[in-house]
Amino acid sequence: MTAKTFRALLLLSTGFALAPAFAAAQTCPSSIVAMPKSSSLYLYYPTTADATFPSYGGAPTSPLNPFNMADLDSSIGTAAQMQQRVEQLTEAGYCEFDVDVRTRTTTPSPSEPRWQIVGIGTDATGTGLIGKAQAVDTNDADAQDYARFWVEELQGWAGAELTGANSTLERWSTALANLVVHESGHNYGGTH
DSSP, X not given: OBHHHHHHHIIIIISOTTSSTTTGGGGOOHHXXXXXXXXXXXXXXXXXXXXXXXXXXXXXXXXXXXXOGGGTOGGXXXXXXXXXXXXXXXXXXXXXXXXXEEEESSOOOOOSSSEEEEEXXXXXXXXXXXXXXXXXXGGGOOSEEEEEEEHHHHHHHHGGGGSGGGOXXXXXXXXXXXXXXXXXXXXXXXXX
């Protein structure tokens, strides 16, 4: 997906761009939140380049380069704080769906039958591509899927929205959670 397409989709599909994420989802009933989940969504922030991350879709998805806060704005918090907040916002986005969200900094080794791994690196493609789902998985027919993000491309696209006084842990976390929900949503069958 190109930056221009992502911006349009983000505004149309979420209705809030870089505003506080998933505000309505925060009221998820506790019975739904506590329900056992049958699909796991791994948010994978590698600390070193991972050449085992799969290549797909004609995009440079492999290797998955590291996630490094210094590439963004290390003054806003730690990588662990960012990852925790992205996980919380992603959980809120998927709270009424059958998805268990997990954060990893090492290559996930899922043991459950249904899973998705979202690779998040602070690199760029040089093409404007921000995120790439493995496929639009109609009816979620594939039990295992991948998605990939190039956060430097997001930073370039967002410009002033994620720089200066706007460069906050909450704004960055919201932007990344929006990306996760959008691209992983394709792997669960969502189209544009």
